[in-house]
Amino acid sequence: MSKKIREYIAELLKEKKIDGFLGLKKESGQIIPYLFSEISELEELDTGDKDGKVIRYPLNKMLIQLSRRYPDKTFGVFVRGCDERGLKELFKWNQINPEFVVPVGVACSEELAKACECKKPYPDQCIDGEKVSGISNKRVEDIDSMEISKRLRYWLNEFSKCIKCYGCRNICPMCFCNECSLEKIDLIETGKIPPESPIFHLTRAVHMAGRCIDCGLCEETCPANIPLRTLYKKVTDIIDEHFSYRPGYDEGKSPLNILGARPDEG
Amino acid sequence: MNFKNVPTVCPYCGCGCGIILQVLDGEIINIVPSKSSPVNEGKLCIKGWNAHQFVYSPKRVTKPLMRKNDDFTETSWDEALDFAVSELSRIKDQYGPDSIAVITSAKCTNEENYLVQKFARAAIGTNNVDHCARL
Numbered sequence: 001m002s003k004k005i006r007e008y009i010a011e012l013l014k015e016k017k018i019d020g021f022l023g024l025k026k027e028s029g030q031i032i033p034y035l036f037s038e039i040s041e042l043e044e045l046d047t048g049d050k051d052g053k054v055i056r057y058p059l060n061k062m063l064i065q066l067s068r069r070y071p072d073k074t075f076g077v078f079v080r081g082c083d084e085r086g087l088k089e090l091f092k093w094n095q096i097n098p099e100f101v102v103p104v105g106v107a108c109s110e111e112l113a114k115a116c117e118c119k120k121p122y123p124d125q126c127i128d129g130e131k132v133s134g135i136s137n138k139r140v141e142d143i144d145s146m147e148i149s150k151r152l153r154y155w156l157n158e159f160s161k162c163i164k165c166y167g168c169r170n171i172c173p174m175c176f177c178n179e180c181s182l183e184k185i186d187l188i189e190t191g192k193i194p195p196e197s198p199i200f201h202l203t204r205a206v207h208m209a210g211r212c213i214d215c216g217l218c219e220e221t222c223p224a225n226i227p228l229r230t231l232y233k234k235v236t237d238i239i240d241e242h243f244s245y246r247p248g249y250d251e252g253k254s255p256l257n258i259l260g261a262r263p264d265e266g
Numbered sequence: 267m268n269f270k271n272v273p274t275v276c277p278y279c280g281c282g283c284g285i286i287l288q289v290l291d292g293e294i295i296n297i298v299p300s301k302s303s304p305v306n307e308g309k310l311c312i313k314g315w316n317a318h319q320f321v322y323s324p325k326r327v328t329k330p331l332m333r334k335n336d337d338f339t340e341t342s343w344d345e346a347l348d349f350a351v352s353e354l355s356r357i358k359d360q361y362g363p364d365s366i367a368v369i370t371s372a373k374c375t376n377e378e379n380y381l382v383q384k385f386a387r388a389a390i391g392t393n394n395v396d397h398c399a400r401l
Contacts, residue, residue: 020267027273030302032286035269055301055308062269062288065295070267165312171298221299223309 005047005128009104010039012076018102021076022059022066024048031055033062035075047078047106047128054112058217060086060096060173067096076102082116082215084123085248086173089213092253095176107131116216117233120249139230140237155231159201161224162194168218168228169204174211181207201231208232210239210254213247268292273300276314280372280399281305283314294318358390367394 012018013036025034025044036042048055063077079087084103091098105123110132113121119134143151169175169182181203182188188203189196212232219229240246243255272287284303288296297318301308320326330346331338357365368386370379383395 020269030273030284030300032271032273032300032302033288033298034271037267050302057298057301062296065288065290066267066269069290073267163311165310165315167299167310167315170315220301221308221310223311 002128006042008127013039018076019073023078033057058171058173064095074100076104079103079105079123080108081121081123082213085213089247137233140233158226159197160194164193164195167221171217171221205231205235209235210256212236276317277373278313363391366390366392370397372399
């Protein structure tokens with residue numbers, strides 16, 4: 001945790017450019033999300049590095065709730081490359097107003113970039129951290145190289161581990177719908193574990209198309225260790241291949257985004 | 267504008283998963299699993315993800331209920347406790363202490379569970395103690 005980022009946020013708070021900064025802090029040995037509103041609190045600011053792991057929370061999802069309640073307040077928010085992609089998409093989906101958000105970016109370490117197989121492990125504007133280059137999707141290639149019946153067996157086996165906790169949806173910063181197809185009784189039968197396979201997981205995968213920004217929080221929170229990130233990486237590749245649109249990277253809007261006006265039309 | 271994240275422990279089973287309550291202006295709006303809890307390492311089951319929902323449920327029991335004429339009727343603590351004491355005493359005197367069993371809960375604290383087993387053994391005089399944590 002460098003001084004640079006603290007000073008940058010302190011300046012934003014001091015000049016009243018933001019009303020609060022949504023980041024992470026250490027509290028009783030844990031790392032938790034925190035809304036900083038005083039400069040003196042910034043001593044406790046944390047980037048989430050703990051015991052060789054990087055702790056991340058869906059801060060953008062919290063930002064959606066904060067900005068809905070306080071639409072005229074401006075919030076600073078801690079972003080990594082994936083979070084910044086998320087913000088860009090949430091602006092396009094009219095979930096957050098870009099005029100009221102100040103992202104404060106940090107580049108990810110090479111180690112984290114590799115673990116994530118992240119194409120762009122840094123935000124456009126980095127306040128801190130060394131930018132490292134992107135990594136290609138080896139995990140998708142590995143599965144694509146499987147013979148098709150083996151691939152089907154692989155996925156059905158993975159889906160059969162699901163305990164239907166809805167954690168993948170709950171933690172997803174891009175899941176903002178008021179109504180969720182995964183709770184529609186006509187589509188997904190209730191009272192059964194694992195949930196109907198593969199409809200449950202494929203429904204979610206289809207909804208991630210043109211929306212997933214590859215943060216990997218879903219896979220991290222899955223108690224059954226289903227490789228959800230690989231599934232959504234593949235879905236993202238398919239959209240890119242057919243519509244030349246990669247969420248969080250490309251200008252314009254996802255072909256599947258039919259919400260509201262275009263961002264440039266307000 | 268008051269947004270707090272309160273680290274605590276899931277009140278459901280005995281695992282003790284770390285959860286973080288997200289409190290906006292005094293109202294719990296969401297739960298996230300604690301990523302730094304060594305117990306659940308950022309994972310939760312469906313009950314943990316929804317552990318805050320009972321807080322504002324209108325179905326919560328807020329007063330003691332007593333079965334009167336086959337219906338649960340709201341009553342005072344005094345009446346409920348008096349009735350429990352007199353019936354437990356009557357059953358113990360008539361059939362002996364082992365005719366009574368005590369069921370504790372993973373939702374209670376360690377201290378509460380200690381008290382319940384102490385009550386069973388010292389006050390009633392039975393080892394019939396069990397718990398609901400057979401999830």
